[in-house]
Amino acid sequence: MKAHLYAFFALLLVSIAGCGPAFLADVTLMNAHIAQFEGDSLYYVYGHVAVRDGKILSIVPYREGENDVPSAEDSVDLQGAYLYPGFIDAHAHFLGQGLAMNSVNLWGAKSWEECVSRVEVFIAEHPEKEVIRGRGWDQNDWPGAQYPSNEALVGLSNKPIVLSRIDGHAVVANNVALELSYIDGTSHIEGGEVLLRPDGQPTGVLIDNAEGLLNVAQVSEPERIQALLDAQARCYSLGLTSVHDAGLATEDIDLIDRLQQEGRLTIPLYVMVSESPEAIQLWKTRGPLKTNLLEVHSFKFYSDGALGSRGALLRQPYQDRHDHYGLPIRTYDYMQNAAGEVALMGWQMNTHAIGDSANHSMLKIYRRHAPAAGRWRIEHAQIVSAEDRNLFGGPQEILPSVQPSHATSDMDWAVERLGAQRMPNAYAYAELRKAAGGVLPLGTDFPVEEVNPLYTLYAATARKALDGHPASGFQMENALSRAQALKGMTHDAAYAAFQEEELGAIKFGYWANFTIFTKDLMDCPMEDIPTMPVQQTWVHGVSVYSSTTNN
Ligand SMILES: [Zn+2]
Incomplete structure (x- = not known):
């Protein structure tokens, strides 16, 4: 038998x-x-x-x-039908997704001019908005691949306009927003950049920590509530039954808890607290939070920026910007002290690290400070030197938490940033999985990428963009099998949240969270995966989406 x-x-x-x-x-x-x-x-x-x-x-x-x-x-x-353990996104921005759904959608714009005209349309359709927010532009998709400049936004509105890059690691702001925030050609901040025109005036582009210089009205509570409900509906319709939110402010966490207690928000969330010295002190006093729908006992740190905006911290300079190594968001000493503090609290430390230098530093810090079975996570682990990979796993169970659609979104230009020599160390998911002892939590980083978890399954296994290129797949030695990828979207994601005894498998006593398809995801033609419709989504024994009633 x-x-x-x-x-x-x-x-x-x-x-x-x-x-x-x-x-x-x-x-x-x-x-x-x-x-x-x-x-x-x-x-x-x-x-x-x-x-x-x-x-x-x-x-x-x-x-x-x-x-x-x-x-x-x-x-x-x-x-x-085929009943899978409910899909979990191990790294996403749940509130951010909802906010993006209620702002100017700049995804897929083929030029800066196209972005500007979308902003124009949005302003006309939303006279009530006090601040015009947008998200999703990516200069790498435009002719010339240059950062935009805010001249084209002049005269569109007398309200602040703030448009985030697709990865959230850069914004372009109009002059109204810059003036409200007292940002000019002399503004400067560690770990950030204020881009300037030849005449010394800001272009409006603010990278990484420079975004923090912006001082425009915050999103109101009714807008945040609407955003959370919209994000939930999108997740359920695509088969997601739980999400790890990779960094929220305490007031947003309290709002989620309240909406869940009131029964308005039903999706289970594992939320990382956006770190700051104040947030760490606050949660040290409050202690961890665990309800049937919400768990909070981890902090989200950023050690560097993103590759697209050349903020990822590299050990050798960028191939396409000499003498530039990227931007450290936090100093080594800061991270070292923070790690000591998080370990003392018994919480989990989850750090955004994209570049090989950021990954190297953080893995060393984790090795020094993480408790046994602490499951501290490196979020993204995008470029990791081969000799650093074996710092994952071990008795501390250090985990890489990766987003396969980043590989297929970045593959066409990553080589320009990194050069061919460093490419084998990038998006090396199969290698990372092996190093971590066969565990690899998968996510999307939505709204940076689409919410659809099947895009993750497709990107992880076919290693192709949705248009099917490249025909033979990207660096296929690092492809996962379908079962490995499905495990990454269920069991491994639960494991990364210490929830593998209650989520991520269909077993006696586990939460009845299911993602149901009429076809077999293990056996269907690969090219059918991205468009496979979810038949039903169940959370805690309740049907929260059905293709027959929700269409
Ligand atoms: Zn993220």
């Missing part, structure tokens, strides 16, 4: 033992291919899943003529 059958019968015994005649399920999902992981492979059990109080009560394999299914108040016939 195969090992997985033993495992399955063990599971069954547990469920039968806990399932006397007095038990009644709330709902049973009938006739499904139920995905089960075994090591790095995935197999299906055909049968039924009974759910009670939001959790999995039993998994009953189908047997001809027999019916061991606990009686349930309700049942749903899935007619042979």
